[in-house]
Amino acid sequence: MKKATAFAPASVANVAVGFDTLGYANAAWGDRVTAVRTSALGVKVVSITDFSGKPLPFDLPKDHLKNTAAVGVASLLEHTQADFGLELTIEKGIALGSGLGGSAASAVAGVFAANALLPSPLKKIELLKFCLAGEKVASGAAHADNVAPSLMGGLTLVESLEPLVIQTLPLPKIWTLSLREHVEVKTEQARAILKKEMTLQESVIAQARMGAFVTGCFKNDLATLARVMKDDVIEPQRCHLIPHFLELKKAALAGGALCFSISGSGPAVFAWFDSKLSAAKVQDELADVLTKKRIAFDSAIGEIDRNGAKLV
């Protein structure tokens, strides 16, 4: 094979109860990367466009030392001592600074496509560290809560970064609503505003909720999920970055959402529902709120994506 194209889904990180650890794959959005073998060594980004080949409304670096896909792919080629190089064509379906794991998805799609061109491709889970190396150039620090679900699919928990261990949780039977206002929140900024400390009591509550959340996933116990999918620490510090967040949240919970919180560092938000109908109703209500305020957005209803990265 000389050429491979991979799709990697967007991802919702943090998931209200697992800051920097939980994430799930959301295939309503995603990035696509085509890798073409070259005899020259090294990785080169040929183009970055949207899915229709048009220029993006935001700037992403093509520099092979700054582009998340290129850095991830280069680390894979180096590890496997590949005797060839790759040219990458990147198609972005995830906007910059949307809180939907766009930098992670590009890295994952790139690494997954490149892996298909290796003489002895690695297993999916073995690709995680190369995806993480790519993600790191975008976020400044290694966080696997987006790359893990984008690569593996499903709902993942980053047990630890050193060593890198991921747990894949059973999926509760829920419908997701994701909504992204067309404003940009810089991840670094959203991280910089966070207090570096929390009280012991806050941490105890967060730990208990995490434990109950995992229990709820294993038991498909939606009542438990609804009780514990709350974030008293991170969300209040960040929600002012998202116009009308509290109004949207109130409407979603009143409409039957099991939970409503920020996707990653925002501005995307997510809600879980026990039925598609409730999700659709709330989707309409939130659309009304934002339309009246003349804020552009897009939203999607779906199930948690089980596939993660795939060749297309």
Added chain:
Amino acid sequence: MKKATAFAPASVANVAVGFDTLGYANAAWGDRVTAVRTSALGVKVVSITDFSGKPLPFDLPKDHLKNTAAVGVASLLEHTQADFGLELTIEKGIALGSGLGGSAASAVAGVFAANALLPSPLKKIELLKFCLAGEKVASGAAHADNVAPSLMGGLTLVESLEPLVIQTLPLPKIWTLSLREHVEVKTEQARAILKKEMTLQESVIAQARMGAFVTGCFKNDLATLARVMKDDVIEPQRCHLIPHFLELKKAALAGGALCFSISGSGPAVFAWFDSKLSAAKVQDELADVLTKKRIAFDSAIGEIDRNGAKLV
């Protein structure tokens, strides 16, 4: 019925990964309470002894406003508008300040015995709040991480205190070793020395470990449990209260323990093993360490108790 006797097991709280939330029942020790109906209203503590009827080597209040069993029983009688009183005979198998949930076990045994004498006894789980009311007078604050496992048996997670919600986790197939040096650690003191804040990073690690711990319990995945049953925050602040803690821990882990940490606020410690043989070997090794240092102790090997409180 005019008279009922209940046994409530000791409990190991915190369990390395769940400060103030996780606990499991340990029937190697326990308290026994006999309740006898009286026509006079109110609750009276008649005697507090060891299991052979001998005086205790430590002081516990018989005052009905300060004794955990009496307070718990009184709250149950008040709630059910009982038209009788109770005399309580308390037999302690759990030493004061041992970190094995002695105050909780007395409250649980008392409430469980009293419940059996009601015209319409409540369900076990409904007794939790009365046990908690009793425990509160001993510890100053309501913590359910001892009363929940002592009452319900098994491995419990206090999802929240307000409202009081308990999750019972599946039991991994492990053997437990518990060891108690004969020194007293006052719970209030062990709590007072704790820093009131932790870093966001410490909390993220603790949350991830809790999530992976629950996953490990559901999957009976002992390798995961061994990786994550660690406490970098509370244990280092408290372990100096327990003579030779680090030496014991080193020996236990070298001997194959999956984990080793403090039971509650100590001085009791616990370890988990994948076989009874490993547990027995480590029990001998720890005994050697403490015998050489002329420190009195007792220890027990067993499985997590599934029953919790029971009539005897």
